[in-house]
Structures are given as C-alpha cells and as structure tokens.
Amino acid sequence: MKIHKRYISALVAMLFAVPVMAQVPAPAPKQSKPVLLKGATLHIGNGQVVENAAVGFDNGKITYAGPQSGANLSGYQVVDVTGQHIYPGLIQPNATLGLNEVESVKATIDWREIGDMNPNVRSVIAYNTDSDIIPTVRANGVLMTQLTPIGGTISGTSSIVQLDAWNWEDAIVKADEGLHLNWPYMLVETGNKEADERLKRMAGEREKTILELEKLFRDAAVYSAGKHDNLNLKLAAMTGLFDGSRKLYIHANYGKEIIEGVNFAKQQGVKEIVVVGARDAVAVADFLKTNNISVIYSGVHALPSRAEEDVDMPYKTPYLLHKAGIPFALDYDLSIHGTRNLPFIAGTAAAYGLDKEQALAAVTLNTAKILGIDKQAGSVEVGKDATLVVSSGDLLDMRTNNVTHAFIQGRQVDLNNKQKYLYEKFENKYKNQQQQVPTTATSSAAGK
Structure with missing residues (x-):
C-alpha cells in the first residue's frame, strides 16, 4: 500500500x-x-x-x-x-506505589496474587519505574518507598526502593526484607439472629485460617533448620523469619487482633515483628513496649475508630505513641496517590503534640530503623x-x-x-485569556 x-x-x-x-x-x-x-x-x-x-x-x-x-x-x-x-529524603512504608497506576484499569494493577497464602510472592519484580505517579511523589520530598503486596492472609514479601531508576533492579535498596501477614479479623456478635449466623460461619473460617497459618509456620521452621533436595518456594521465603534476617509485618488494627497476632508470631519463633495499621496501638501500648514491637501507624488522616473516641484521636496518636515509648513510623495507608501527602501527615502529628523534628523522624530515621536501612538512609x-x-x-x-x-x-x-506540566499549561491558557479581555473590551468601547 x-x-x-x-x-x-x-x-x-x-x-x-x-x-x-x-x-x-x-x-x-x-x-x-x-x-x-x-x-x-x-x-x-x-x-x-x-x-x-x-x-x-x-x-x-x-x-x-x-x-x-x-x-x-x-x-x-x-x-x-x-x-x-x-x-x-522521606521514606514511605507500606505502599503500592509503582504496583498500581489506574485503579479502574485492571491491566495497570499488579499489587496482589491469586491465592490466600503467598509468602513466595515478590512485589519488587512488578515495580513499574515508568509510573506517572512517582515523579509527583518525589516533588513533595518522598524519595524511597517500601513496595508492599496486598490481599490474602500472607500477601508476599516487600522490598525497599529508591524512586529514580531505569528498572526495578536498579531501584532496589533492600530486596525481600519482610513478609506481610494480614491477621484475620475478629468478629463480634451483633444481636441480630441472621447476621450472627453469618458471623458464626465466618468465625469458623477464621479458625480454619489460623490453623493453616500454624501449620505453615511450623513447616517453615522445620524447613529452615535442615537441608533439602527439593526447593519449596513458599517455605524457603519464610526461613528468614526464624533467624531475624527478615521481618514479619502483621497488619492489624483492633487491639485484641494486635495482641493475638504478635503472640502467635512469637510462639512460632519469629524474631523481628512490626505491627502495621495499628489504629488501637495506644490502647495496647504496654503490651507493645513489653514485647519490643515497632509500629507503622496508618491512620493520622482518618476518622476515629469508635464513636466514643476524641474526634482528634487519629491526629494525636503519634504523640501518644512517642510518649509511651513505642518506636513508630507513619505511612499513608497504601494509597498510591496519597503517598505524596506523607510530609503533611507528619505535619498534622506535629500540630497535635509531636515536636516538629520528632514528626520529621517519623517519616525518615524512625522509618529507616524499622525497615532496617538506617545505616544508609533516614538522616x-x-x-x-x-x-x-x-x-x-x-x-x-x-x-x-x-x-x-x-x-x-x-x-x-x-x-x-x-x-x-498540566498546571503550567492551563495557567498560561488563562493568563493569556485575561490579557486579551481588556484589549477586546477597549476595542468594543471605542467602537461604540
């Protein structure tokens, strides 16, 4: 042709x-x-x-x-x-930046894997360094992030990357540094017969999930203690939990869930534990401090968890954690677009009790310590x-x-x-229109 x-x-x-x-x-x-x-x-x-x-x-x-x-x-x-x-440079933990571009377009979403127990899933290999969102995040001072898979009970392993790279291999700061466990929700009866029947079935599923977790962790502990002719990817991904070379991030908000999840991990022999989300962290502060548990708090810009709580409870929780002596960092709750607001949640925490430099540490050095990269970053x-x-x-x-x-x-x-680019584009458009209006008006008046 x-x-x-x-x-x-x-x-x-x-x-x-x-x-x-x-x-x-x-x-x-x-x-x-x-x-x-x-x-x-x-x-x-x-x-x-x-x-x-x-x-x-x-x-x-x-x-x-x-x-x-x-x-x-x-x-x-x-x-x-x-x-x-x-x-x-600010550090955003617990993020899906680069794993998700447009939430309404399925082809751009790569933050979870099919199945419920996926310790062998590596988030970093799905990281898209060409994401349009990454440069907008850097412009607000966020230069590193923890790529965190979501979904299922064990969603996979996270890695820490810097936000200016040609590919995911170049971006890596610390690969496969932690495993993410979404602790099963606790259920409370409502008094409604139909609803409680459904909750009873869900409670049965929850018990089944915890039993599966116990078996998986036991098998992984045995696997890590010996040599094997055949590689088991799921169990091999968990071996670092028992010698402290890999952290276990337990995602839980409700106080009893936090206690239950941490106790479970300690019983299984896990050395390094971090609680993520942790809306009720202040309520269980003594437990966290006794067990030397760090927290990644996700709820600064959120509504209170309960009707009886102070309306500003989420804002002042970082100060209360600091006062209680709990090592903590702040994140923006897995939001890809919200990651650019990381400095401002630290600013909110500073307005509600934290010293400004303490608030800065909550998104820099504290985060680096929790993620295990403080020898090279965070200050x-x-x-x-x-x-x-x-x-x-x-x-x-x-x-x-x-x-x-x-x-x-x-x-x-x-x-x-x-x-x-878009801001400048439309700013120039309306500036030009404003400059043209007086000339047109003067010409019209002269014509009359």
Missing part, C-alpha cells in the same frame, strides 16, 4: 507535537563531581537542627554535614541554598547515602512545602512531572 508523503509529514508533526514535559523524566546519571549545599537550615532527621549549615557529598555518600564554617569548599561544586531547608549524616531534599519552606507544611532540589544517592533528581 502506497502512503502519500503528506500523511507521513502529518504523522511526524503529530509525534513531535507531544510535549516532552508530559513524559516521566529520565533517571539522573551517577554523581560525577562533589557537591556542597551551603547556607540552609539543616534538619538532620535525628532531632538535631543546624542553622547556616552545609552538606557535602561525593560518589553518592555524604562527606560533610554541619556548620558552614567547618566545610571544606575545595574541589566541590557549591550550590547556594541560603534561606532554605535541607531534610533527609543527613556522614557516611550515609546522599538522599536528601531542599525546600524553600517547611517541608511538613502543605502551605510552604516547595522542594527546589532533590538528590538520590548523590544524583540530582528531575523534579518535573505531569501535574506540574
């Missing part, structure tokens, strides 16, 4: 007419020369603040973090960020990865958060994204 040159020219013109800015920015190249940020207020992430500070980094690692007066400028490319603020300290952000305003305040620079392992990240 012969194609007219005119149609080819039109097609080429259409392709070049697609704005480049609407695409996902290419990952930044490896850091090629030392960089020194100077003049900003440094929020280290461990509670300390340094005024008029400097942060230097080379080959992706922080080489200096402290007062500007003590920095050696020799050989460094100096970036003046006077009047701004330097923060550690701006010498020897750690140069994963940090610079904001002209308070990063935790929605009104002033304005990230001007972001670095992941020393690489300067492109902060452009689809939302910024």
